[in-house]
Amino acid sequence: MNIAICGYGAGNVRSVEIAFRRLGAEITDDVGAADLAVLPGVGSARAAMAGLRERGHDVALRERFDEGRPIFGICLGLQLALDWTEEDGGVDGLGLVPGRSSRLREGRVPRMGWAEVDDRGAFYFAHSYAAETPHATAWSEGVVAEARFGSFFGCQFHPEKSGALGSLYLEEALSLSRV
Amino acid sequence: MGDPVELGAAYSDAGADELVFLDIKATLADRPTLVELVKRVAERLAIPFTVGGGVRSADDAERLLQAGADKVGVNSAALARPELITELAERLGSQAVVVAIDAEGGRVRSHAGTISAGRDATEWAREAEQRGAGEILLTSIDADGTREGYDLQLTAAVAGAVSLPVIASGGAGNARHVADALGVAQAALLASILHENPQRLASLRDEVRELGVPVR
Numbered sequence: 001m002n003i004a005i006c007g008y009g010a011g012n013v014r015s016v017e018i019a020f021r022r023l024g025a026e027i028t029d030d031v032g033a034a035d036l037a038v039l040p041g042v043g044s045a046r047a048a049m050a051g052l053r054e055r056g057h058d059v060a061l062r063e064r065f066d067e068g069r070p071i072f073g074i075c076l077g078l079q080l081a082l083d084w085t086e087e088d089g090g091v092d093g094l095g096l097v098p099g100r101s102s103r104l105r106e107g108r109v110p111r112m113g114w115a116e117v118d119d120r121g122a123f124y125f126a127h128s129y130a131a132e133t134p135h136a137t138a139w140s141e142g143v144v145a146e147a148r149f150g151s152f153f154g155c156q157f158h159p160e161k162s163g164a165l166g167s168l169y170l171e172e173a174l175s176l177s178r179v
Numbered sequence: 180m181g182d183p184v185e186l187g188a189a190y191s192d193a194g195a196d197e198l199v200f201l202d203i204k205a206t207l208a209d210r211p212t213l214v215e216l217v218k219r220v221a222e223r224l225a226i227p228f229t230v231g232g233g234v235r236s237a238d239d240a241e242r243l244l245q246a247g248a249d250k251v252g253v254n255s256a257a258l259a260r261p262e263l264i265t266e267l268a269e270r271l272g273s274q275a276v277v278v279a280i281d282a283e284g285g286r287v288r289s290h291a292g293t294i295s296a297g298r299d300a301t302e303w304a305r306e307a308e309q310r311g312a313g314e315i316l317l318t319s320i321d322a323d324g325t326r327e328g329y330d331l332q333l334t335a336a337v338a339g340a341v342s343l344p345v346i347a348s349g350g351a352g353n354a355r356h357v358a359d360a361l362g363v364a365q366a367a368l369l370a371s372i373l374h375e376n377p378q379r380l381a382s383l384r385d386e387v388r389e390l391g392v393p394v395r
Binding site: 018042043044047076108110112114121122126127160163167 | 191194196218221222224225226227228244245246247248249250269270271272273274275313314342343344365366395
């Protein structure tokens, strides 16, 4: 099972690599051919979208999506899959999943720390923006924690930073992509 | 007190929510060693990992993140040049930027507490927030090492002054202390009380939970 991580030149994608490797996945550069493409969740929207475009990942991801091939987004990766985000003065996303991302208006921001996701247990969150989409499939304290649409699925939390539960979540992500 | 890699892994296995590494010596010559250490620790963790000590630039911070850290802590360098906080937030995202504040008598001290920064902890915390910090790691020099409890007054004052998550640090001796700290801050940091006996972490978490504080 091989996965491609769509880096955009900033931040820590190593944790995602390490987590998937631990589960036996191999890492490939080929976003188009990989069994699963992963959109990681670091940095901020404007720089990330520019980085994705520079590397041609936006085109490769759109092709995968149109062909019904799995894409998994984490944190910012989920938000970038939407049409638009309020971050950085407003940035167009990949437009794979109908919806938008907006700044959290309640509580301490960024929303950092472990929080319950429905009845699944606690996962680690670190975000200032959250998805607004009709395709949400899980919630955490009123915030969208997971969304699915077409061959894209994504989570707002960081499964690679969520201990044993996070590892199980990633395992599930891998098995969903094994067709 | 032993190999930091093994200790980090032990804490991760014992249920720690996050790990923080502060390189207290933090000389420029030691920088590559720290980056190597971060790589080795990151391999063993599945929880968030914050690294601090001598970070002076966004390049320094980026190297640590690329090595496997999730967040970077800045302290003295941010006091000397507050623009650093914004540079880090713009390059890495606020959620990766922890501003560490050491305070004695409510006043900020830098360089491992050796120099007075000539300003108020709450006021500096507010500025750090404005400049783009994602979290405040607040250490009470007064309480640090006493094991008599966190400095709740200082922590409440800083937590009340910002809309950022605040991590209380300094003074933990038992579960009640941790529970009380979590009543005024969003997270509680423990150090010496655990390093002597890492296995203590699991039972401590149970005790905090039994005191009615949500612990995962």
